[in-house]
Amino acid sequence: MRRKVYTKDQILKAAYEVVAKEGFKGFTARNIAKKMGISTQPIYLEFKNMEDLKNTLLDSIFDQLKEEVFPVEHTGDKIIDLGLNYINFAKKHHSLYMALYIDEHGDGKKMHDFSYNYFYEAAKKDEKYSHLSDEYIDALHTGTWVVVTGLASLMSSNIMQPTEEQIISLISRTIDSVLSLDNPEIIR
Incomplete structure (x- = not known):
């Protein structure tokens, strides 16, 4: 009888689904294997350990965010658009957002x-900001990060729904204040 072979991609897909539903507290070989209907052995044949799987999963999520989520244009201002896309991601994928950015078991x-x-x-890459020093970019990041993370958390929890x-x-x-x-x- 032929043995079924499970690929890295299949394991990553199952790991993604587990994290998207349960957060990183549910990120165990047993839960991922259960999701796939297999033993844990194929997971350890494809990945050195769970940390290797977690890092590979995070890298694939980063690629998805970079290519599909964060670059969506709304206003033409890359920082404003990034903030909107971050908030939209949090609203649309609440559990995954919480796992990635809030969950203590994630990799903050x-x-x-x-x-x-x-x-x-x-x-x-934005003409409006390209001339800024690293200090101003750091301050912009801190200031906008606080605002969009607060909005993302409040909106994804249905506490407030600004337009x-x-x-x-x-x-x-x-941005103007910074x-x-x-x-x-002073911001950092």
Whole structure:
């Protein structure tokens, strides 16, 4: 009888579904195997350990965010658009958003680094921000991160539902406030 072979992609898909539904607290070989209807053995044949699977999963999620979620244009301002896309992701994929950005079992440092690097590159590609020093970009990141994370959390929990126009206004005012500072270090 032929043995069924499970691919890395199939395991990653199941791992993604587990995290998207249960968060990283449910990210175990047993739960992923159960999702696939298999033993845990194929998981350990494809990945060195669960940390390897988690890092591979996060990298694939980063690719998805970079290619499909974050670059969607709304206003033409890359920072405002990034904020809107982050908030929309949190609303549309609440459990996955919570697992990635809020969950203590996730990898908050890796998520922060990914988000910061994406933000930095987006700012440097936008004519409005490309001339700014790293200090101002850092301050812009901190200021807008606080605003959009607060909005994302409140909106994805249905506590408040501002319009897109109101969200754009809040992000714009944050950007303007940071850019008007004599010393951007005050934000960091």
